[in-house]
Amino acid sequence: MSDTYSGDTTLGITGEHAISSTAERRAVVTSPGATPSREWVIVTRGLKREYDMGGEVVRALRGVDVAIRRNEYVAIMGPSGSGKSTLMNLIGCLDTPTAGEYWLNGVLVSKMEDDELARVRNKEIGFVFQTFNLLPRATALHNVELPLVYAGIPADERKKRAKEALEAVQLDNRMHHKPNELSGGQRQRVAIARALVNRPSILLADEPTGNLDSATSTEIMKVFESLARSGQTVIMVTHEADIAAHARRVVVLRDGLIASDDRREAFKAQVGLA
Amino acid sequence: MPFFEAIKLALSQIRVQKLKSFFTLLGVMIGVMFLIAVVSIVEGMSRYMTEEFAGRILGVNQFTLRRSPNMQFGDVSEETWRAWARRPRIYPPEAKQVRDALPSGTHAAIENINFLTAESVFARPRQVMSVGTEPEYFDIKKYRLTSGRAFSEQEVLRGSPVVVIGVDVAEHFFPNLDPLGRELRIVGQPFQVIGVLEKQGSLFGFSLDRFAIAPYTSPIGNHINPRGDIDGLVVQAMDEVVLGDAMEETRGVMRSIRRLQPSDPDNFELETSAGALSFFAQLKGKLVVFGTALPAIGLIVGALVIMNIMLVAVAERTREIGIRKALGARRRDIMRQFLVEAATLSLFGAAIGIVLGAAMAKLIAATTPLPAAVALWSVIAALAVGAGVGIVAGIYPANRAARMDPILALRQE
Structure with a gap:
């Protein structure tokens, strides 16, 4: 990632982002069983997820069709209970759907076993969480190394790549600090370095600014913006409209179904943001 | 990982x-x-x-001809005990016949052992392991003397009251004295000390130096075995092969002396260290x-x-x-x-x-x-x-x- 992303220097430049058209998306989600072409990083068709809560079936997702093309910067938005966390868990391969298809990079992952999903998470997905989820007793460097450990990368190369990833988020002078010796913004940047160190297909962020003050939130959103600009596919789950508005495209969920899926300009107009 | x-x-x-x-x-x-x-x-x-x-007490390449086993290991039934008690005793003439038949490369000596009270004018009476035997016993046991000499074949024939003692016995009965030539009384009989053995050490905390060795024909013989029989004949062979031959010879001689039919079991015992081990x-x-x-x-x-x-x-x-x-x-x-x-x-x-x-x-x-x-x-x-x-x-x-x-x-x- 360090070759395409070089930090704040690229921020502030405006330009047109890759964004798929509604027609293209409809075409790809309405052909069940067909393998999507490689440009589609994520395609879900009729994705359903039901939970059995003591005899009562809770239908968290009731048939979601989403298609996300490479290099898109998409926000998934919705109030609590809308199913956005469930969708994020499915997209992040932490969970499997009750019904429907999920194609990641042209591979059907919705039918995969536990360990295969672990492999996919390791190779294809970089997670950024609201609560950072860094290992408290490990240094920043070791935290960033972790995905490479599970990828079976030899120690020397691991160290080298982890260092580069931390340099890219301007934390080269904090490598040997533990999480409790870092500020919230620094912790989230460590998490971003960790998410990107294995060069994943998608960066999946779950309320990435939820535990940060507004200044730090802005700083993190700038990092995301810059990553998206450099070609990284970014998917961000949030319940805050102004955070969602940083993305190029906003998918709004309500009651387990997609309520709207449009460019951010349309979304802004809809929710009344300037 | x-x-x-x-x-x-x-x-x-x-x-x-x-x-x-x-x-x-x-x-x-x-x-x-x-x-x-x-x-x-x-x-x-x-x-x-x-x-x-096994090496020192029982001896390597060594066996003892006995009436019944000296060491019983494990459970011995009442019946076996009675069978052992019915066996005839072994007397010196039988031992002599066995000894004459033994192959070369062997040593043999009668061994009678009992704890007897010894006393001297210098110390209080004390129980001492007393061995009545023959000169070859010193070779078999590899006993070395620090002073004096072992007794001779002639002394055995005469039944001389001479005794070779262990270090502990020497120190107890003759404190700070040279025991050679002095008198040690064993069950009231006067014995002349003619030699002192090298220190043997201890085994499981028991001293191996608290003993006295005299001719089996000397007055202690009457106290150890009043009937005139012997406890055992210790035979030492130079190696395992000779040991096997010696045991076979001994068995043959004993069976012929006792006129045992081929179907009869041995009415004597050839005890080796193998049993103990x-x-x-x-x-x-x-x-x-x-x-x-x-x-x-x-x-x-x-x-x-x-x-x-x-x-x-x-x-x-x-x-x-x-x-x-x-x-x-x-x-x-x-x-x-x-x-x-x-x-x-x-x-x-x-x-x-x-x-x-x-x-x-x-x-x-x-x-x-x-x-x-x-x-x-x-x-x-x-x-x-x-x-x-x-x-x-x-x-x-x-x-x-x-x-x-x-x-x-x-x-x-």
Whole structure:
């Protein structure tokens, strides 16, 4: 990632982002069983997820069709209970759907076993969480190394790549600090370095600014913006409209179904943001 | 996750929780310590048996012709006892015939033993192991004298009242005196001390120097065996082959003297050290089984403690497990992490236990007559047991960790 992303220097430049058209998306989600072409990083068709809560079936997702093309910067938005966390868990391969298809990079992952999903998470997905989820007793460097450990990368190369990833988020002078010796913004940047160190297909962020003050939130959103600009596919789950508005495209969920899926300009107009 | 990473992680866990790790390891430590100590003592005794006891007391390539076994090992039935008691006694003329038939390369001597009261003008009376025998006995037992001489064949023929004594006897009855030429009374009969034996040491805490050797024909003969029979004829061969020949000759001569039919069983005994050694091998097996049963309980307790601690560790680190899974750890990665941690923990305890056990064995060897030798196999076994206990104890917690749902694990505070 360090070759395409070089930090704040690229921020502030405006330009047109890759964004798929509604027609293209409809075409790809309405052909069940067909393998999507490689440009589609994520395609879900009729994705359903039901939970059995003591005899009562809770239908968290009731048939979601989403298609996300490479290099898109998409926000998934919705109030609590809308199913956005469930969708994020499915997209992040932490969970499997009750019904429907999920194609990641042209591979059907919705039918995969536990360990295969672990492999996919390791190779294809970089997670950024609201609560950072860094290992408290490990240094920043070791935290960033972790995905490479599970990828079976030899120690020397691991160290080298982890260092580069931390340099890219301007934390080269904090490598040997533990999480409790870092500020919230620094912790989230460590998490971003960790998410990107294995060069994943998608960066999946779950309320990435939820535990940060507004200044730090802005700083993190700038990092995301810059990553998206450099070609990284970014998917961000949030319940805050102004955070969602940083993305190029906003998918709004309500009651387990997609309520709207449009460019951010349309979304802004809809929710009344300037 | 590579194996080496898992060990590093386990060691760092031990480092951050030193006290907790120590208490966790107590069971394994104590178990292994006693395992090493018990095995060391049993091994030491065993080595002592073969090298010292069998060699010195029973003798290598040696057998004794007796009426009935001198040493009974294991259970002897009432009937067997009675059969032994019915056997005819052995008298010196029979011993002579046997001796004449023995192949060359053998030594033989009559051996009559009893504890008799000895006294001198210098000390109070005391029980002394008294041996009535012949000159060749000194060759068989490899006894060397520090002063004086052994008695001769002529003295045996004459039944001379002469005696060769052990160091303890010399020191007790003749304190700070040269015992040579002095009088030692055995059961009231005056004997002249003609020699003092080299120090023999002790066996299981019993002195081997508290004895007196006289011709079997001397006045002590009447006290040891009033009937005039003999306890046994000790025969020593130069090697195993000669030993076998000598035993066959002896059996043949005895059977012809006793006019035994081919169908009759022997009515005498040829006793070798093999019996004692095989008995000790059995005893050793039992000692090892019982001796390791106790440490085994310690190890089981240790395993339960480790399992418990690992379950706590898994619960405490649920979120960590969730993070690792989200980053791509497979079930086997998580499983291995916790198994290696448990095994490393347990091995650590075993290592400490080995050191303590070896120290304990040394201490016992130094302060009691029990010998001890730390066997290499017991150290290897202890390490294997240590790792095994950790792995067995770790399976359940590790499996629990490996099967965790990453979503639920990540949600945990």
